[in-house]
Amino acid sequence: MTLTQQGWYQWHAPYDDLLSEHTDRLEVVQQLLVDVLDDAPAGPLRAVSVCSGQARDLLPILISHPRGAETSATMLELDPLNASFLHGALGSTALTDVRVVVADAGQSDAYAGAVPADLVLMCGVLANVDLADAVRTVDLLPALCAPGGTVVWSSHGDGLADVDAVLARLEDGAFARVALHRxxxxxxxxxxxxxxxxxxxxxxxxxxxxxx
Ligand SMILES: C[S@@+](CC[C@H](N)C(=O)[O-])C[C@H]1O[C@@H](n2cnc3c(N)ncnc32)[C@H](O)[C@@H]1O
Structure with missing residues (x-):
């Protein structure tokens, strides 16, 4: 069965409802993305989105933020239909340095050439994996981040077994909390x-x- 058949394309439909819980969370994520770009040092920036889906979060920010044009972004997404959606969406923007890579983001090799990044976006990943994988994912972040880089992450529903364990793993390591909306x-x-x-x-x- 392909990922598309499992419905990861349809998963994005609630984003079209301006009053959905999805949209609520999206707004919080997008504000954090704006904050990251507002505070970023001058010069070229690099971003990677892990399991980007249709990039409803990052793409509008890259389009609208003054630093968007200076951001080289890689969207890692396994579902070809979501990747096609993204290609289509990108076609109507002026962005020239955004790559959509159809790849398994659960494999470390998928990140070669795309990191270290100033912005690592990881939304909708940790709720879909077991806790041991979530911990391994957190442990990979030092290889994905440039010094001073920011990880923006989100988890929705009760799929992430232990949010506190993830926070502790990050904050006992080399990650300082900038914002937490729970x-x-x-x-x-x-x-x-x-x-x-x-x-x-x-x-x-x-x-x-x-x-x-
Ligand atoms: C819960 S959705 C999140 C999408 C997006 N990040 C968001 O928050 O709007 C999870 C996404 O991960 C993609 N996905 C699932 N397994 C993947 C993998 N191993 N590598 C890359 N993408 C994957 C799915 O196709 C889906 O688009």
Whole structure:
């Protein structure tokens, strides 16, 4: 069964409802993305979105923010239909440095050439993997982040077994909390990387999505 058949394209439909919980969370994520770009040092920026889906979060910000044109972005997405949607959306923008890469973001090799990034966006990942994979994903972040880079992440529903464990793993490591929005239905957070970029491990399986 392909990912498309599992419905990851349709998963984005509630974003079209301006009053949905999806849209509510999206607004929080987007505000954090704006904050990251507002505060970014001058010069070229790099961003990577892990399991970007249709990039309803990052793409509008890259289009509208003055630093968007200076951002080289990689959207890693496994579902070809979501990737096509993104290609279509990109076609009507002036952005020239955004790549849509159809790849398994659960494999460390998928990030080669796209990192270290000033902005790592990881939304809708941790709720879809088991806790051991979530911890492995957090442990990969030092290889994905440029020094001073920011991870913006979110988790919706109760798929993430232990939010506190993820926060502790980040904050006991080299990530300082910048923002945390925690409601009954979602978590949205931003963490700044305070360490030195780690080497990207080769050929390592980091996470596998649970079957939906
Ligand atoms: C919950 S959605 C989140 C989409 C987007 N990040 C958002 O928050 O709006 C999860 C996305 O991950 C994609 N996906 C699932 N497994 C993946 C993998 N191994 N590598 C890359 N993308 C994957 C799905 O196709 C889907 O678009």
């Amino acid at each position: 409601t009954a239905s979602y978590v949205v957070a931003a963490h700044r990387f305070t360490g030195a970029t780690a080497p990207l491990p080769a050929g390592r399986r980091i996470f596998t999505f649970r079957t939906r």
